[in-house]
Amino acid sequence: MERLGSGIQAGRLSPDEYASNFSDLHPRLDKHEALVAADRCYFCYDAPCMTACPTAIDIPLFIRQISTGNPLGSAKTIFDQNILGGMCARVCPTETLCEQACVRNTAEDRPVEIGKLQRYATDIAMEMNRQFYHRAASTGRRVAVVGAGPAGLACAHRLSMHGHDVVIFDAHEKAGGLNEYGIATYKATENFAQREVEYITAIGGIEIRTRQMLGRDFTLTELTCNFDAVFLGMGLAGVNALGIEGEDLAGVEDAVDFIAALRQATYKAQVPIGRRVVVLGGGMTAIDAAIQAKLLGAEEVTICYRRGKENMNASGYEQDLATANGVIIRHWLAPKRIIGKDGHVAGMEVEYTAIRDGKLVGTGETGIIAADQVMKAIGQSFGGSGLGSLRMESGKIAADLEGRTSIDGVWAGGDCVGHGEDLTVSATAQGRDAAESINRAFAAAARPAVAVA
Amino acid sequence: MADIRNNFVGIKSPNPFWLASAPPTDKAYNVERAFKAGWGGVVWKTLGAEGPPVVNVNGPRYGAIWGADRRLLGLNNIELITDRDLYVNLREMKEVKKKWPDRAIVASIMVPCEEEAWKAILPLVEETEVDGIELNFGCPHGMSERGMGSAVGQVPEYIEMVVRWCKQYTRMPVITKLTPNITDIRFPARAAKRGGTDAVSLINTISSIVSVDLDNFSPVPSIDGRGSHGGYCGPAVKPIALNMVAEIARDPETYGLPISGIGGVTTWRDAAEFLALGAGNVQVCTAAMTYGFKIVQEMISGLSDWMDAKGHRTLDDICGRAVGNVTDWQYLNLNYVAKARIDQDLCIKCGRCHIACEDTSHQAITNVVDGVRHFEVMDDECVGCNLCVNVCPVENCITMEPLAAGELDQRTGKVVETTYANWTMHPNNPAAAPVAAE
Numbered sequence: 001m002e003r004l005g006s007g008i009q010a011g012r013l014s015p016d017e018y019a020s021n022f023s024d025l026h027p028r029l030d031k032h033e034a035l036v037a038a039d040r041c042y043f044c045y046d047a048p049c050m051t052a053c054p055t056a057i058d059i060p061l062f063i064r065q066i067s068t069g070n071p072l073g074s075a076k077t078i079f080d081q082n083i084l085g086g087m088c089a090r091v092c093p094t095e096t097l098c099e100q101a102c103v104r105n106t107a108e109d110r111p112v113e114i115g116k117l118q119r120y121a122t123d124i125a126m127e128m129n130r131q132f133y134h135r136a137a138s139t140g141r142r143v144a145v146v147g148a149g150p151a152g153l154a155c156a157h158r159l160s161m162h163g164h165d166v167v168i169f170d171a172h173e174k175a176g177g178l179n180e181y182g183i184a185t186y187k188a189t190e191n192f193a194q195r196e197v198e199y200i201t202a203i204g205g206i207e208i209r210t211r212q213m214l215g216r217d218f219t220l221t222e223l224t225c226n227f228d229a230v231f232l233g234m235g236l237a238g239v240n241a242l243g244i245e246g247e248d249l250a251g252v253e254d255a256v257d258f259i260a261a262l263r264q265a266t267y268k269a270q271v272p273i274g275r276r277v278v279v280l281g282g283g284m285t286a287i288d289a290a291i292q293a294k295l296l297g298a299e300e301v302t303i304c305y306r307r308g309k310e311n312m313n314a315s316g317y318e319q320d321l322a323t324a325n326g327v328i329i330r331h332w333l334a335p336k337r338i339i340g341k342d343g344h345v346a347g348m349e350v351e352y353t354a355i356r357d358g359k360l361v362g363t364g365e366t367g368i369i370a371a372d373q374v375m376k377a378i379g380q381s382f383g384g385s386g387l388g389s390l391r392m393e394s395g396k397i398a399a400d401l402e403g404r405t406s407i408d409g410v411w412a413g414g415d416c417v418g419h420g421e422d423l424t425v426s427a428t429a430q431g432r433d434a435a436e437s438i439n440r441a442f443a444a445a446a447r448p449a450v451a452v453a
Numbered sequence: 454m455a456d457i458r459n460n461f462v463g464i465k466s467p468n469p470f471w472l473a474s475a476p477p478t479d480k481a482y483n484v485e486r487a488f489k490a491g492w493g494g495v496v497w498k499t500l501g502a503e504g505p506p507v508v509n510v511n512g513p514r515y516g517a518i519w520g521a522d523r524r525l526l527g528l529n530n531i532e533l534i535t536d537r538d539l540y541v542n543l544r545e546m547k548e549v550k551k552k553w554p555d556r557a558i559v560a561s562i563m564v565p566c567e568e569e570a571w572k573a574i575l576p577l578v579e580e581t582e583v584d585g586i587e588l589n590f591g592c593p594h595g596m597s598e599r600g601m602g603s604a605v606g607q608v609p610e611y612i613e614m615v616v617r618w619c620k621q622y623t624r625m626p627v628i629t630k631l632t633p634n635i636t637d638i639r640f641p642a643r644a645a646k647r648g649g650t651d652a653v654s655l656i657n658t659i660s661s662i663v664s665v666d667l668d669n670f671s672p673v674p675s676i677d678g679r680g681s682h683g684g685y686c687g688p689a690v691k692p693i694a695l696n697m698v699a700e701i702a703r704d705p706e707t708y709g710l711p712i713s714g715i716g717g718v719t720t721w722r723d724a725a726e727f728l729a730l731g732a733g734n735v736q737v738c739t740a741a742m743t744y745g746f747k748i749v750q751e752m753i754s755g756l757s758d759w760m761d762a763k764g765h766r767t768l769d770d771i772c773g774r775a776v777g778n779v780t781d782w783q784y785l786n787l788n789y790v791a792k793a794r795i796d797q798d799l800c801i802k803c804g805r806c807h808i809a810c811e812d813t814s815h816q817a818i819t820n821v822v823d824g825v826r827h828f829e830v831m832d833d834e835c836v837g838c839n840l841c842v843n844v845c846p847v848e849n850c851i852t853m854e855p856l857a858a859g860e861l862d863q864r865t866g867k868v869v870e871t872t873y874a875n876w877t878m879h880p881n882n883p884a885a886a887p888v889a890a891e
């Protein structure tokens with residue numbers, strides 16, 4: 001083991017260090033902690049936290065159920081709105097969602113710990129494998145769902161509740177989407193993504209077919225012919241390119257690929273990491289990649305972002321988490337050239353930026369940051385194909401607020417559509433709402449048209 | 454600096470904070486710790502007659518209810534009087550009194566309702582040179598089944614009789630401790646006065662079942678699967694105790710009778726309220742059992758700091774100051790009009806005032822104004838009931854503001870009158886007299 005060895009190496013840390021670095025970020029509340037935290041909720045009327053939740057979980061109610069000793073009732077309240085409530089409790093940026101809206105912020109700058117309470121209740125129910133929902137009598141309708149991420153899973157579960165049969169097609173090895181391949185390791189430990197997939201599909205009527213890729217193995221038209229409806233929850237499979245010199249050097253990697261490999265590695269000690277790592281970008285992915293690079297034992301990790309702190313997509317909390325882990329965040333630096341040596345990354349040339357006449361421009365002043373690994377986290381893009389005439393909008397699938405696309409019988413939701421933030425919880429909400437929309441469409445089609453005199 | 458020395462029916466103590474007869478005053482060890490902590494006096498745990506002492510249950514004897522953060526709000530107990538030998542108690546009382554001459558020690562007594570029993574115990578207590586006796590007519594459980602405690606306290610004739618025996622057989626001041634488990638507290642108080650009592654103390658505990666174990670369906674505390682009612686005390690009983698103290702303080706028949714206020718005293722503020730309603734001092738049990746003896750330090754400094762801030766020099770300046778303001782409903786001024794006001798800078802927008810008023814009162818608080826979450830009182834609907842003030846989680850965020858005479862009450866469309874008018878004069882009252890009765 002070479003803790004500070006140069007280049008990209010695995011095994012920089014001791015087994016204990018790996019174990020502790022990749023353990024649960026927020027250990028779950030025990031019963032006493034949960035009761036103390038729940039006591040702080042005011043049971044607000046028309047609660048602002050609930051309005052801020054993209055899935056509109058009845059937060060005051062589920063917290064009150066915890067405080068009256070009914071965690072299972074609480075879990076049901078959560079799952080009624082959000083069947084991925086367990087994952088959301090772990091990964092939601094609550095500091096910009098429900099907890100930001102909590103009225104306790106106004107009084108004392110410290111919100112009710114909604115996320116942790118949500119995890120408390122959902123963990124209890126999931127560990128008991130307590131199923132709250134049953135399939136309605138089978139309708140004989142069949143729906144194809146493309147993508148087993150949060151959007152697809154939420155959609156499938158709600159469709160199954162209504163008695164429809166669902167087949168989910170996913171290009172990956174495992175179901176879960178970014179819950180399995182993208183979310184930071186320390187946010188969803190102990191194989192939680194897979195356990196959640198099992199918990200959700202336990203309702204029955206949902207078949208998952210992995211390694212099945214739309215555009216390669218089948219087309220959208222085939223799906224619309226063979227199924228009564230189609231839901232597309234394909235996320236963003238593509239990544240944006242930098243388009244600068246040196247991008248193809250060894251040691252240059254997409255942050256999402258790095259994270260996916262890390263998530264799939266059974267032994268974190270086997271994941272190689274540079275001694276000096278530069279991460280390009282300003283969103284959640286950049287933060288997660290940088291923190292995890294640090295946790296793997298990189299000596300120096302620098303995030304370079306083109307604009308100022310206030311422009312970063314990552315929340316203040318996440319930025320703080322990064323700096324607390326020793327990540328250096330530098331602003332107003334644009335990537336100019338990746339410098340190589342013997343075909344391998346040796347440094348990152350950056351140019352200072354500024355806003356001139358409302359536009360971001362390079363100032364001409366440059367500098368070099370020594371690096372043996374560069375990670376790109378400059379955004380993902382829609383990578384779908386085989387979609388025929390499906391209308392796109394700003395590079396994503398065009399859909400209305402119920403998820404209806406330009407093609408009759410085809411719905412879409414999650415990161416692959418334009419509206420809502422790219423978050424697990426937003427994808428869940430859109431999947432659920434699309435299922436309701438599909439169900440309504442089935443019901444309308446089943447009703448004979450009545451002539452109105 | 455305010456002088457908080459207390460003189461209660463001739464019994465002197467450095468402050469008005471006494472420990473009530475209960476576990477904190479069970480034996481010399483506790484009482485000495487209490488005196489070291491600063492308590493002004495104690496009423497020793499109730500003594501029984503000579504002979505084999507009572508026995509307590511050997512399982513749980515307490516139950517409780519809690520507020521947020523498991524703060525204890527009410528305590529329930531099924532403990533009996535002292536389970537130690539009479540002579541052990543008497544010897545310790547004598548020793549402690551000798552060591553702590555400036556502190557008050559009062560002996561609480563409960564013996565059968567027979568003249569001989571009282572005649573026998575009083576000289577023994579007198580011999581200890583403690584400062585007085587308190588007659589326990591209050592214990593609502595166990596002892597009452599044996600014809601003592603609240604079984605006596607619920608029959609005014611018995612109270613009068615026993616007090617008379619005590620006044621006859623001892624020179625010590627007699628404090629009669631009353632049970633709240635009665636319809637009208639004035640009757641036992643009057644009986645005690647007729648018997649010649651020097652003072653009354655109240656309240657003892659309230660008969661209660663604090664909860665039911667939903668697994669085995671036994672009342673709590675559960676003794677081998679069964680429970681019995683106990684006595685309730687602590688912060689939850691304070692409002693009941695305050696009212697009973699005030700009733701006695703303003704009853705023409707008992708007016709001026711010294712009162713030792715007991716029931717839920719937890720802070721200096723509670724104590725000051727008892728004093729204002731006519732108590733000469735206060736006794737504390739549950740607060741000490743919850744937090745230990747140290748709380749008296751907060752009570753002492755809180756009371757004297759408040760007195761300093763308000764310019765009250767001695768306890769006499771505050772005792773009974775609120776009694777004259779306690780009246781019957783029929784004499785309240787119906788021409789007094791108040792409206793709720795929300796301080797928008799303090800409001801955290803929880804919406805509780807709105808939903809309380811909307812669902813259960815007078816639909817007088819907005820929740821959305823011009824599409825924005827906003828809580829504001831509508832004067833044309835507000836009846837001034839104070840519910841919103843009580844449910845708002847932020848102190849002083851909602852206040853009740855009286856309308857000045859001459860202002861228009863938008864709800865009734867009437868101008869606020871300058872005069873005082875109560876129900877006895879109201880046109881809707883069939884029995885209205887043309888002039889005020891007070």
Ligand SMILES: Cc1cc2nc3c(=O)[nH]c(=O)nc-3n(C[C@H](O)[C@H](O)[C@H](O)COP(=O)(O)OP(=O)(O)OC[C@H]3O[C@@H](n4cnc5c(N)ncnc54)[C@H](O)[C@@H]3O)c2cc1C
Pocket residue numbers: 091092093146147148149150151152169170171172175176177178179182183184187212213214215233234235236237256259284285288384385413414415416421422423424425427
């Ligand atoms: C590194 C990273 C960290 C993140 N961290 C957080 C976080 O902490 N909190 C948070 O709320 N959000 C986070 N997000 C965002 C969040 O993961 C996404 O918004 C969410 O997963 C979107 O769900 P989805 O179902 O739309 O898509 P995805 O989760 O991307 O799932 C799409 C699925 O579709 C499959 N698929 C794609 N194309 C095809 C095809 N052609 N045929 C068949 N299957 C296909 C994919 O294999 C995948 O399983 C993070 C994102 C990334 C990249």
Ligand SMILES: Cc1cc2nc3c(=O)[nH]c(=O)nc-3n(C[C@H](O)[C@H](O)[C@H](O)COP(=O)(O)O)c2cc1C
Pocket residue numbers: 473474475476498499528529530532533534535561589591592630656657658685686687688690715716717718736737738739740
């Ligand atoms: C466990 C316990 C035992 C008590 N025992 C007696 C007693 O022996 N004699 C008595 O007069 N009152 C007894 N009381 C009543 C208290 O003296 C007091 O009147 C009552 O608790 C109300 O005061 P508080 O609210 O401060 O506790 C007892 C109370 C408790 C909690």
Ligand code: SF4
Pocket residue numbers: 040041042043044047048049050059060063101102103104112114803
């Ligand atoms: S805003 Fe905060 S206090 Fe109000 S209901 Fe939501 S969590 Fe509870």
Ligand code: SF4
Pocket residue numbers: 792793809810814815816817818830831834835836837838839840841842
């Ligand atoms: S005082 Fe009563 S009526 Fe007026 S706003 Fe408050 S709750 Fe409503």
Ligand code: SF4
Pocket residue numbers: 795799800801802803804805806807828844845846847850851
């Ligand atoms: S209860 Fe108080 S804090 Fe809450 S909305 Fe009403 S005034 Fe504001």
